[in-house]
Amino acid sequence: xxxxxxxxxxxxxxxxxxxxxxxxxxxxxxxxxxxxxxxxxxxxxxxxxxxxxxxxxxxxxxxxxxxxxxxxxxxxxxxxxxxxxxxxxxxxxxxxxxxxxxxxxxxxxxxxxxxxxxxxxxxxxxxxxxxxxxxxxxxxxxxxxxxxxxxxxxxxxxxxxxxxxxxxxxxxxxxxxxxxxxxxxxxxxxxxxxxxxxxxxxxxxxxxxxxxxxxxxxxxxxxxxxxxxxxxxxxxxxxxxxxxxxxxxxxxxxxxxxxxxxxxxxxxxxxxxxxxxxxxxxxxxxxxxxxxxxxxxxxxxxxxxxxxxxxxxxxxxxxxxxxxxxxxxxxxxxxxxxxxxxxxxxxxxxxxxxxxxxxxxxxxxxxxxxxxxxxxxxxxxxxxxxxxxxxxxxxxxxxxxxxxxxxxxxxxxxxxxxxxxxxxxxxxx
Amino acid sequence: xxxxxxxxxxxxxxxxxxxxxxxxxxxxxxxxxxxxxxxxxxxxxxxxxxxxxxxxxxxxxxxxxxxxxxxxxxxxxxxxxxxxxxxxxxxxxxxxxxxxxxxxxxxxxxxxxxxxxxxxxxxxxxxxxxxxxxxxxxxxxxxxxxxxxxxxxxxxxxxxxxxxxxxxxxxxxxxxxxxxxxxxxxxxxxxxxxxxxxxxxxxxxxxxxxxxxxxxxxxxxxxxxxxxxxxxxxxxxxxxxxxxxxxxxxxxxxxxxxxxxxxxxxxxxxxxxxxxxxxxxxxxxxxxxxxxxxxxxxxxxxxxxxxxxxxxxxxxxxxxxxxxxxxxxxxxxxxxxxxxxxxxxxxxxxxxxxxxxxxxxxxxxxxxxxxxxxxxxxxxxxxxxxxxxxxxxxxxxxxxxxxxxxxxxxxxxxxxxxxxxxxxxxxxx
Numbered sequence: 001x002x003x004x005x006x007x008x009x010x011x012x013x014x015x016x017x018x019x020x021x022x023x024x025x026x027x028x029x030x031x032x033x034x035x036x037x038x039x040x041x042x043x044x045x046x047x048x049x050x051x052x053x054x055x056x057x058x059x060x061x062x063x064x065x066x067x068x069x070x071x072x073x074x075x076x077x078x079x080x081x082x083x084x085x086x087x088x089x090x091x092x093x094x095x096x097x098x099x100x101x102x103x104x105x106x107x108x109x110x111x112x113x114x115x116x117x118x119x120x121x122x123x124x125x126x127x128x129x130x131x132x133x134x135x136x137x138x139x140x141x142x143x144x145x146x147x148x149x150x151x152x153x154x155x156x157x158x159x160x161x162x163x164x165x166x167x168x169x170x171x172x173x174x175x176x177x178x179x180x181x182x183x184x185x186x187x188x189x190x191x192x193x194x195x196x197x198x199x200x201x202x203x204x205x206x207x208x209x210x211x212x213x214x215x216x217x218x219x220x221x222x223x224x225x226x227x228x229x230x231x232x233x234x235x236x237x238x239x240x241x242x243x244x245x246x247x248x249x250x251x252x253x254x255x256x257x258x259x260x261x262x263x264x265x266x267x268x269x270x271x272x273x274x275x276x277x278x279x280x281x282x283x284x285x286x287x288x289x290x291x292x293x294x295x296x297x298x299x300x301x302x303x304x305x306x307x308x309x310x311x312x313x314x315x316x317x318x319x320x321x322x323x324x325x326x327x328x329x330x331x332x333x334x335x336x337x338x339x340x341x342x343x344x345x346x347x348x349x350x351x352x353x354x355x356x357x358x359x360x361x362x363x364x365x366x367x368x369x370x371x372x373x374x375x376x377x378x379x380x381x382x383x384x385x386x387x388x389x390x391x392x393x394x395x396x397x398x399x400x401x402x403x404x405x406x407x408x409x410x411x412x413x414x415x416x417x418x419x420x421x422x423x424x425x426x427x428x429x
Numbered sequence: 430x431x432x433x434x435x436x437x438x439x440x441x442x443x444x445x446x447x448x449x450x451x452x453x454x455x456x457x458x459x460x461x462x463x464x465x466x467x468x469x470x471x472x473x474x475x476x477x478x479x480x481x482x483x484x485x486x487x488x489x490x491x492x493x494x495x496x497x498x499x500x501x502x503x504x505x506x507x508x509x510x511x512x513x514x515x516x517x518x519x520x521x522x523x524x525x526x527x528x529x530x531x532x533x534x535x536x537x538x539x540x541x542x543x544x545x546x547x548x549x550x551x552x553x554x555x556x557x558x559x560x561x562x563x564x565x566x567x568x569x570x571x572x573x574x575x576x577x578x579x580x581x582x583x584x585x586x587x588x589x590x591x592x593x594x595x596x597x598x599x600x601x602x603x604x605x606x607x608x609x610x611x612x613x614x615x616x617x618x619x620x621x622x623x624x625x626x627x628x629x630x631x632x633x634x635x636x637x638x639x640x641x642x643x644x645x646x647x648x649x650x651x652x653x654x655x656x657x658x659x660x661x662x663x664x665x666x667x668x669x670x671x672x673x674x675x676x677x678x679x680x681x682x683x684x685x686x687x688x689x690x691x692x693x694x695x696x697x698x699x700x701x702x703x704x705x706x707x708x709x710x711x712x713x714x715x716x717x718x719x720x721x722x723x724x725x726x727x728x729x730x731x732x733x734x735x736x737x738x739x740x741x742x743x744x745x746x747x748x749x750x751x752x753x754x755x756x757x758x759x760x761x762x763x764x765x766x767x768x769x770x771x772x773x774x775x776x777x778x779x780x781x782x783x784x785x786x787x788x789x790x791x792x793x794x795x796x797x798x799x800x801x802x803x804x805x806x807x808x809x810x811x812x813x814x815x816x817x818x819x820x821x822x823x824x825x826x827x828x829x830x831x832x833x834x835x836x837x838x839x840x841x842x843x844x845x846x847x848x849x850x851x852x853x854x855x856x857x858x
Contacts, residue, residue, distance in 0.1 A: 024579070052559060052699070055551070055555065055556070055644060057549035057550050057551050057552075057644065057645075057646075058549065058644055058645065058646055058648065059646065060646060061517035061518040061519065061546045061547045061646050062518065062519055062544065062546060062547025062548040062549040062550065062645055062646060063518065063519060063547050063548045063550065063675075064513075064518050064519040064547055064548075065509065065511040065513075065519060065521065065523040065542065065544075065676075066509075066523075066676075067508030067509050067510070067523075067539075068499075068500070068507075068508050068509070068538040068539060069509075069537065069538050069539070069540070069542075069674050069675070069676050070497075070538070070674075071497070071537075071671060071672060071674060071675075072551075072553070072672065072674070072675050072679045072680070074552065074553050074679075074680075075671070075672050078497075078671060078672065079496030079497050080494065080495075080496050080497070080498075081496070082494040084493075084494075088490035089490040089491065089492065089493050090490065090491055090492060090493040090494060092494065094494040094495075094496075100671075101667070101670045101671055102580060102582065102619040102666070102667045102670065103582040103617045103618075103619040103667055103669070103670045104582065104617065104670075105534060105616075105617045105669045105670045106670050107536075107537055107669050107670045107671040108498065108500075108536055108537075108538075109497045109498050109499070109537075109671070110496075110497060110498070110670075110671070111498070113494065113498075115491065115494075117490045117491060118490045118491025118492050118493055119491040119492045119493075120486035120487065120491040121486050121491065121492065121502075122484070122486050122501075123486075123503065124501070124503050126484065127484070130481060144748075148751065148752055148753055148754070149752075149754070150453070150754045150797060150799050151531060151754060151756065151797065152785070152797075153531065153532040153533065153785050153795055187534075188532045188533065188534045189532075190531040190532040215484060215486065215487055216486075216487065216491055217486075217487055217488065217489060217490050217491060219487065237531070238530070238531045238532055240532070240534045240536050240669060241530045241531065241532045241533075241534045241535050241536045241539075242500060242504070242507060242529075242530055242536040242538070242539070243500060243501065243504050243507065245498050245499075245500060245501070246492075246498075246500075246501050247494075247495075247498050250501045250503075251501070251503075270481070319573075322577065323577055323578075324577055325577070325578070325579045325580060327580065356581070356582050358787045358789065360787065366582055368579060368580065368581075370579050
């Protein structure tokens, strides 16, 4: 690791941790030498004249208006990728390409999806939502009648309980952030608070759980504590401003901020108030955490604190030494991210990343850290802490507490190794 | 107005202003009679059995995964509409359908666009950004080299200087929120701070303005004070997480939070540091405010404080008396919205709307107000105040100060009249 030695903490004014991590102030102070040198990424002056050449697209009028726009044709690689599980059409999961995105909002076109029997083609005019079971008065809502109730918006992440499951494998999967952590996304959701509807129905004090059922062919169903339903649960009707997408539950889905993804039941058709959990197939045969001794944890509901570096990451080859931004996403189902630390030397030293404001509870949080790569090997990691004090564990610690017989709630630190060629690989460290 | 009398302030426990405006607490207090009655919008019990019938889409597997998703086919009316101005292809503006959206984020597919010669088909690999003029060292950036600089994200509204121009007409245009106010949208933008690039170029102290030029066939160009460029200007590369859309400036655009829309130059190719403004065609022949005496105000840069009710609004017919949510958008180019007041009696009485958190500076802010419509005539208005103390003017006041010879910066209060049939019309009041 001789190549790293020149860049350990203190060797350069703005260094904040080993192997080239830099303080953000170098970009905030006008006229510093560091800022002037900056990335050194701008092209040399002689190229300036070229930039003034009139490109072909300036020589003729461009295209006209369309009702609903699409990304540039040059961005056709920015798409979800999927695997299909045994079962009917569309059984499986399609993953968000986080290595090609930035910010905290996931665009609707590439929000992850997990379907158990494909995407139902629901006519919103005939779709109904029933609230029944242990209530004073069963209620039925049309989309139109729901639209008369007061709404709320909130930015919230959604993460499949199985996201990150490759981290349970004995050997590091030779893949990137989309394959490993692509089952988390974040949107601004708008809808009606479930508590308002439950109040109208009149909940029997004996009811401690609800059953939420989807209108897909799998009848995907989960049990949810009434306390969560009365707290911040939303019947989501809009996603990033427009109606919820078919793959995300059109015309309505449950939103349970911070909770395991499949509990946010899509294509929501029925909520039944019950004394205990219903023990559906989706919370018994699946979505339980099997421990080394063969026993399983059931109803592990919030997704734990977690983070991952999205740039650089596998598939994004670095082109020569110099300044880069290390950037990634952090989140916690327990609340707000308070701190993300980044290491470029495999966890030997850490530095605080900048958190992009606003930092919202149970939403993705973008973190950023300037890094001067010296062209030598580097081992990149990030570690999130939330406002309950929960700290994202190392992989060793996660395996020590849960074993490797499960595929759920994998929130360990993910490690990317950068080679001298600038290639980035998934490794264990 | 006899039908209104029963609902004036104080006649019902949760009334907060004339003609049925209600306090939000009626939905926050568990078990109140008001909450139990709620919208009265749920269907009666006998319909409950129907909701349990198995709809056709539950009887067969749904559709499979796609790389880049689209809205439901049932939402095909949620599209931009446009007028074309004299000129080349795509000269004109396409408007956001705010009456059909909710939340603060505008989905990328319907973000408004204003083009002066269509949308150029730019190859991101050959596109260049030049910074030159009064600088120590001219710089040229490729998209890739720009990608090495530290980034920032911020949620910001963009509003065309001509948005709302129908309010200058002598008679109220018989149209709705999309036609009148559809040239404002809001997204999370991510990119590189312009100040970082200007520092690297080394700005000559004589330079007080920049010229920003687009790579469209119109060569759309605007002059911007250096102070703004060094403050919060961003070279935006991402829009709601994904690359900026072609209609919004792919592969890069200028973002000047709060400033007049066309200054956020799309398809940005050149920034020139200059002593004074360049006086381009786009800031002399257009985008100036002509006063009654024939003189014109030039460089009126921030968009003033403004709001508009989006639901209910023309095109959304109300179906019978009862509870509704009045909802809309507020924003200010000066800063943060601190207050939105709503009136249901044409400005005779006002009540404070709830502001959806987080309220962000120079971003759209969603406001909400419960309303029990008694089935009689109502006149709906909203009025925004920002953190500089600026209060959105009435139309009379706007016309009194600016006359009606201009089409720019129309930020007056917009009025919707609700008839006894539940039809909503644009009126002056």
